[in-house]
Amino acid sequence: AQSVTQLGSHVSVSEGALVLLRCNYSSSVPPYLFWYVQYPNQGLQLLLKYTSAATLVKGINGFEAEFKKSETSFHLTKPSAHMSDAAEYFCAASKAAGNKLTFGGGTRVLVKP
Amino acid sequence: DTEVTQTPKHLVMGMTNKKSLKCEQHMGHRAMYWYKQKAKKPPELMFVYSYEKLSINESVPSRFSPECPNSSLLNLHLHALQPEDSALYLCASSQDPTASYEQYFGPGTRLTVT
Numbered sequence: 001a002q003s004v005t006q007l008g009s010h011v012s013v014s015e016g017a018l019v020l021l022r023c024n025y026s027s028s029v030p031p032y033l034f035w036y037v038q039y040p041n042q043g044l045q046l047l048l049k050y051t052s053a054a055t056l057v058k059g060i061n062g063f064e065a066e067f068k069k070s071e072t073s074f075h076l077t078k079p080s081a082h083m084s085d086a087a088e089y090f091c092a093a094s095k096a097a098g099n100k101l102t103f104g105g106g107t108r109v110l111v112k113p
Numbered sequence: 114d115t116e117v118t119q120t121p122k123h124l125v126m127g128m129t130n131k132k133s134l135k136c137e138q139h140m141g142h143r144a145m146y147w148y149k150q151k152a153k154k155p156p157e158l159m160f161v162y163s164y165e166k167l168s169i170n171e172s173v174p175s176r177f178s179p180e181c182p183n184s185s186l187l188n189l190h191l192h193a194l195q196p197e198d199s200a201l202y203l204c205a206s207s208q209d210p211t212a213s214y215e216q217y218f219g220p221g222t223r224l225t226v227t
Contacts, residue, residue: 041223
């Protein structure tokens with residue numbers, strides 16, 4: 001069965017510092033991978049997706065993620081954190097041909113001024 | 114437009130009430146989903162509709178009854194709920210049920226069962 005692990009349930013960064021959120025997947029076949037962001041009392045918004053076209057994926061709001069098959073990872077980064085980046089971030093995976101999403105446990109990002 | 118709308122935004126109901134949650138999308142998507150999300154947890158899949166037919170039921174109790182009247186609408190009928198059913202209920206849609214297109218989520222309905 002496929003699983004997604006996010007290392008660190010909470011991450012605290014200073015405004016202007018690098019944001020790094022870690023995601024590892026467990027699958028014999030590289031899945032499709034997604035990062036979503038959820039602001040308080042809102043739904044999930046897609047940040048970016050990996051669908052095997054390119055290993056470095058650029059998303060919205062200055063975020064990007066790199067797919068590394070050898071490490072079964074899909075870590076999310078943003079060079080400079082902004083106060084508006086404070087939210088919950090979810091990594092998710094689905095099979096190449098399927099529509100069920102498997103979510104990681106989520107990482108809450110706190111941005112300090 | 115990549116918007117999924119959900120109504121109501123908040124709902125408080127007693128354990129003997131019957132209520133419904135509504136979800137709508139006009140993106141021409143042919144897959145629609147219901148998720149349940151408890152505080153500080155990821156969303157949990159409840160149901161998937163593919164081409165207006167129920168394709169996945171994740172062993173959800175029968176007090177939750179989904180309905181897909183047409184390709185744009187998805188309802189979740191609620192009856193005899195328990196306090197532990199209080200949660201954020203999210204609707205989502207995706208373009209093609211047979212492929213891994215991204216899912217677009219609505220803002221959710223915050224349900225409180227008293």
